[in-house]
Amino acid sequence: MRRLATSVIVLFALVAQAAFASPVSQKTILVYGDSLSAAYGLEIQQGWVSLLQEKLDQTKSDWKVVNLSISGETTAGGLSRLPAALKEHRPELMLLQLGANDGMRGTPLTSVSNNLEQMIQQAQTEDVDVLLFEMMIPPNYGPVYTRKFTRIFHDLGKEYTVSVVPFFLDGVAGHPKLNQPDGIHPVAKAQPMIFNNVWPHIKTAME
Numbered sequence: 001m002r003r004l005a006t007s008v009i010v011l012f013a014l015v016a017q018a019a020f021a022s023p024v025s026q027k028t029i030l031v032y033g034d035s036l037s038a039a040y041g042l043e044i045q046q047g048w049v050s051l052l053q054e055k056l057d058q059t060k061s062d063w064k065v066v067n068l069s070i071s072g073e074t075t076a077g078g079l080s081r082l083p084a085a086l087k088e089h090r091p092e093l094m095l096l097q098l099g100a101n102d103g104m105r106g107t108p109l110t111s112v113s114n115n116l117e118q119m120i121q122q123a124q125t126e127d128v129d130v131l132l133f134e135m136m137i138p139p140n141y142g143p144v145y146t147r148k149f150t151r152i153f154h155d156l157g158k159e160y161t162v163s164v165v166p167f168f169l170d171g172v173a174g175h176p177k178l179n180q181p182d183g184i185h186p187v188a189k190a191q192p193m194i195f196n197n198v199w200p201h202i203k204t205a206m207e
Contacts (some may be wrong), residue, residue, distance in 0.1 A: 026064045028078035033097030035071035040185045048194040075115035165201045
């Protein structure tokens with residue numbers, strides 16, 4: 001009887017310990033982009049960022065996704081918001097997907113580069129790993145501008161030892177059936193393709 005009572009007490013203690021144990025803290029992926037990551041024109045759950053969270057949930061990962069992407073966002077706007085975003089969410093990994101709107105507006109390349117550079121610096125100062133998304137734009141401003149624009153991302157990647165995700169709309173951009181009538185924003189059925197383009201790079205960055 002005494003042995004049974006002792007066993008009950010031990011069992012109760014273990015249950016109580018489990019009940020009051022601190023939950024496993026989740027690591028945060030901050031998605032910091034524009035309409036291409038904000039599910040523009042779609043239900044939010046259809047976007048590639050939501051597919052990323054679904055993948056993490058399926059694999060019982062200890063990572064969560066915070067999506068602060070805003071339609072129409074520029075590198076200047078992203079730079080102004082970043083300090084507060086880093087302070088509030090304290091991410092371990094940031095997916096930096098900005099620059100397309102700058103390029104389509106013909107923003108001076110030095111401004112685009114400087115803004116991206118400062119965002120990378122701010123993140124690294126807070127010990128946040130960065131995945132920099134290579135962006136491409138239509139050749140509206142001539143081959144010299146478009147070529148130098150894309151070069152920005154690779155130059156910054158080398159300078160700050162940041163991994164660069166190749167153009168994540170590869171296989172989607174330029175295909176009318178995979179884009180909305182504006183010819184810029186992908187439709188729902190293209191989102192899994194976009195996710196498949198970025199997932200290997202994100203998975204590696206999480207390791």
